[in-house]
Amino acid sequence: MADRIEIGFKEGVRDSLGEKIKKRIIENLHIKVDSVKTIDVHTIDGNLTRKELDMAAAGPLSDPIIQGFAINSGLADRFDWMIEVGFRPGVTDNVGKTAREAIELLFGKLSDRLSGVHTSRQYVIEGRIGRDDAETIASSLLANDLIERYVIVDGKSWDRRKGLSPYVPRVIGEDRVHIEEINLDASDKALMEISSRRLLALNLEEMKALRNYLTDKSILKERKKAGLGGKMTDAELECLAQTWSEHCKHKIFNARIVYEDERGKREEIDSLFDSCIKRATKEIRERLGKDDWCLSVFVDNAGIIRFNDDYNLVFKVETHNSPSALDPYGGALTGIVGVNRDPFGTGRGAKLIFNTDVFCFAPPTYDKPLPKRILHPRRIYEGVREGVEHGGNKSGIPTVNGCIVFDERFLGKPLVYCGTGGIMPAVIQGKPTHTKEILAGDLVVMAGGRIGKDGIHGATFSSEELHEGSPVTAVQIGDPITQKKMTDFLLMARDRGLYRCITDNGAGGLSSSVGETARLSGGCEIDLKKAPLKYAGLNPWEILISESQERMTLAVSPDLVQEFLALAEKMDVEATVIGRYTDSGMFHVLYGDATVAYIEMDFLHDGVPQMQLQANWQPRIYPEPDFPEPADMGQSLKDMLGRLNICSKESVVRQYDHEVQGGSVVKPLVGVCNDGPSDAAVIRPILTSFEGVVVANGICPRYGDIDTYHMAACAIDEAIRNAIAVGGSLDFMAGIDNFCWCDPVQSEKTPDGEYKLAQLVRANKALYDCTRAFGVPCISGKDSMKNDYNIGNVKISIPPTLLFSTMGRIDDARKAVTLDAKRPGDLVYIVGETYDELGGSEWYAMHGVIGNRVPKVNVEKAKALYRALSKAISAGLVASCHDCSDGGAGIAIAETAFAGGLGMLIKLALFPSSGIRRNDTLLFSESQSRFVVTILPTAKKSFEAMMTGIAMGQVGEVLAEGFLKIDGLDGRRIIEEDISGLKAAWQKPLNF
């Protein structure tokens, strides 16, 4: 049986969550309600006495100062509508889990009398609205049908004494194991049916490779010994599909591509990954020779570089787009806690020191009809923001850097990039930490959370477009506290040398984590029956590929396993030996005594056939815009400052803890009022030292409409120049590439696949050219290739997007600079040359045009500029430095001024540029590798000497009076605006 404990605020206590919901109902849904109050409900699935229920309610579950409770009756009194939202069976309920633990602590273990606690929330609404409105509020705001259920109660029929009857979202599962065998000795058509019916996301060539594998006589003979026949088990098929998924194997990046350019010149590319990304890194490392500071690139869960003699830095950025489209909160939360496990599971394991987040959304103001299964962009925005907030803040990792990009095409899929950096001692117990080792005989141990049906098919699901049958089990909710407990434990185990190897369970679950690490010893043998489950009813294949969160897989030497397990128990972390690593060459999976998978390691990892693809590049030509220079340039500047891609993101940034761990040096919000936009973050990961880490990013999908080569080059330049702007240096900067593409494989569904693949080729060519020339090696990266929406007749593809993130070192964090103008009388410089490059710019976007003259990066010039500027900053000659990006120099100047609370006088005629005759071009051109710099007048000589040979101009000065005054090319004043008005225009759009 079950009981309900309802907890609500006492009369007169402010219910700020209720108020927030009310505001959203009014603002987002345009439904007028008078008040919303919230009540938390704990449904106790068990057999507790009334007295025990009272004690639990009055004890850990409620706050006696501000809350009251009711047991098995309604707490809400009078209302018009009440909506109660609870989880569906099997969905992670973090609060319920904590409540259960608290109750057990109160009464001692109650295993026989307490099956679980499930939470739900009531929204008690007053207002003259109808059932339809209540339904809209429930479905469009409060509940996500995929993971939650709701009931709507009409106030007229409410009987408080009775209340609602308890509902227990228990997973009804039988402990009956079923192993299916699939006959692959079938026609091509039948093979493809199997692939699509089972959501394998494998193509015909791959299915044929599986079919062929089972025709090999020696393999069949081996299989027979293990008790398997000529058919593939479900576990084998699923495991291979996960391992061979686009998500895990990056098949497009490893494909053989024939690329043909606009002049018909053909080129054959054997793996973009090898020939562009890895190659550039390899060449940079060779150039660095003995000074090479890269330690582990592309081979582990994250990249590792040297920080100093004693410590290494680790960095990885991931995306979690598809889950965030379906459940923004859970998807983003899982995204952030998921990427946390990458650096955590790299080498011997790293302590996590910063998070980054970059989101791409459709505008929250979107007001057209929504295609089926698509959530409103504002809901996505708020859900993703909150998911990352909970994931980052609760894990105690500062979110130091990020940005938000808006484009209507992200309606099809939002992009949710989450990055995490870590630090590890270079040596632990005499052994280097950046490599991995496993010996045959080591035990396979799973630690952390339990396995459920959540996250099944995540890897294959994200390797497909969002379609009608996209599985709801792919959605999951992360649990940052379970993960925190696990990481606390594992860091201690690491320092005591209790495990040999660590890796995370992400996409593909155990099949992937054990499958990958088993390569180090040459095989494994695991028993899925030993793996702890959340509930009964999982088939072996589900246990094998479930992506349930908060789990790490470890290799533990048998002589240390008792100590390891004892420490886990003490620290309240579940750890279970599920098998051992072998050198048999086989990936051997059992369920009890029965073999459920027996696959050659070589085939599992290297059996996937290489894709053969065709790419055709045909540049797109857009009409050149023809609009007159605006008469009121001041208003234009304000309009630009209020553009979504430019405006302040403070409301989001504030909700992320950006200074936990105590090493914050350059925060995301700086300036006289702590609200100016930083270019990059600087942190000190070791509190006794002033060595700093610089973290930055670059992303500019709009340029890709013209040419993805320049889109990629500009993203790389932006990430680097952001880092340079705060004091970073090209001497010590590593990159992470994250490609998010729309499907680039030519097919019926994607008739322009060859063009999209050409876009991918071009972006990779730019990545090779730029990272190599800048000397900024990629150390890790990720791609997400199927960011399309395809339901009914509607297809929405995201614009091809490269996020480039950098992590570098600053020798002395006390030399970092920020963007805000510092003192009246300081001199203002534009560093770097401005060209007529408005193609794909925000200025053109505001006029509804794209144009063709996309910004181009001149790496050699940029390199010289960055080196000189780094030197000047390090010499203490620079008072403020701000990079010019979206909206160009005009926006950078305005931000520098209002962040410093100071005015400026600027003369456009003094800009270093050539052949530009329009003021708006000078102000808003997005030419790359440029900065707005201010310096003390006394530093002029030294600064200019240090910048010899660099295109730059002293274009004005900082004023005490709070006005931004800009004189046009002909010397006439074209802008004279109060900086508080400019700032207000910049702050307004996303201030909700």
Added chain:
Amino acid sequence: MPKEVKSIVITGNGTNCEMEMAHACRLAGSDVVDIVHISMLLYGEKSLDDYHFLNLPGGFLDGDDLGSAKAGANRILHAKIKGKKENLFDQFARFIGRGKLILGVCNGFQLLVKLGMLPGFDGDYRNQTTTLTFNDSGRFEDRWVNLRVNPDSRCIFTRKVTGIYLPVRHGEGKFVTKDKDVLERLHRDHQVVVEYSHEDFRDAVMDYPANPNGAIDGIAGICNETGRIFGLMPHPEAYLHRTNHPRWTREQLPEEGMGLAIFKNAIDFIRKEDV
């Protein structure tokens, strides 16, 4: 020979400011600083009895799932220490009884309040009379605030400090009392230690964002009757060096961050007094 000062920083179950808290204790001159996972206390491997200064850092105990620090308080009240007849609360009570110092920051403050250790009227450390609840804004926020220090407070930690600038980083920091009497008594007995103020550190303020959460009378931190237990929402351990200050690139600031004074006062007191 001067007395050796031993500080303990408790971590585990979602605590996440233990590193910088320990760093603050070291900078302030504590001779021994141990970051101790709560499981070590529960397994009897470490004991509060061996320390003078107990630090309860910020974080999200058990995710703050049942309200901030609620489940954490429940653990201290009811979790037994292995092999002993006492639970964690008994160790806390003994620690307090010996006049030792406790500092709770953010989640640590929430914990002290929900246990009833603050304000701890009449030496009753198990009776909750105040709470910290959801910010009026309904959101978690990271922002720097000015704090006025009550000159009449008996708080050991804020001696010779008149005002202080620190970050708050919380979603549940609104201080509320059970009733008017509790509030009046807190003021009357000068148990209110720090209040949100403007830059001049003069008056307690209610206006957002200077008062970031809507705390009653702008109360940001309180102490017990002896001034030896102190809890506050803002983070003194987040401002130990000038580069932590959000405007360090534009202001002339002393090398040492303002938050360190809180820890120095504690360590100095312990070294001098018989605790």
